Amino acid sequence: MSDLRQQVQRLVVDMSVCAGHGLCYSTSPQLIDCDDQGYPVVLHDLSSEDDVRAAEAAVVVCPERALNIEPR
Numbered sequence: 001m002s003d004l005r006q007q008v009q010r011l012v013v014d015m016s017v018c019a020g021h022g023l024c025y026s027t028s029p030q031l032i033d034c035d036d037q038g039y040p041v042v043l044h045d046l047s048s049e050d051d052v053r054a055a056e057a058a059v060v061v062c063p064e065r066a067l068n069i070e071p072r
């Protein structure tokens with residue numbers, strides 16, 4: 001039997017390549033907010049199918065490839 005806690009994922013921003021133009025939080029505002037400088041702030045782990053879809057949409061839309069979905 002699998003442990004559901006091991007399946008929780010998170011969206012991670014690589015700030016070394018993020019350009020701060022905001023496509024991710026415009027696309028998935030339920031998952032990503034922005035700070036005062038316009039850089040993304042991930043609000044919570046991916047605990048539902050909707051969260052995963054929102055994360056995947058943000059990953060796809062980011063032109064800098066700054067977003068990754070990783071195990072928590």
Ligand code: SF4
Nearest residue numbers: 018019020022024062
């Ligand atoms: S879309 Fe990508 S590069 Fe732009 S703010 Fe979001 S994470 Fe950064």
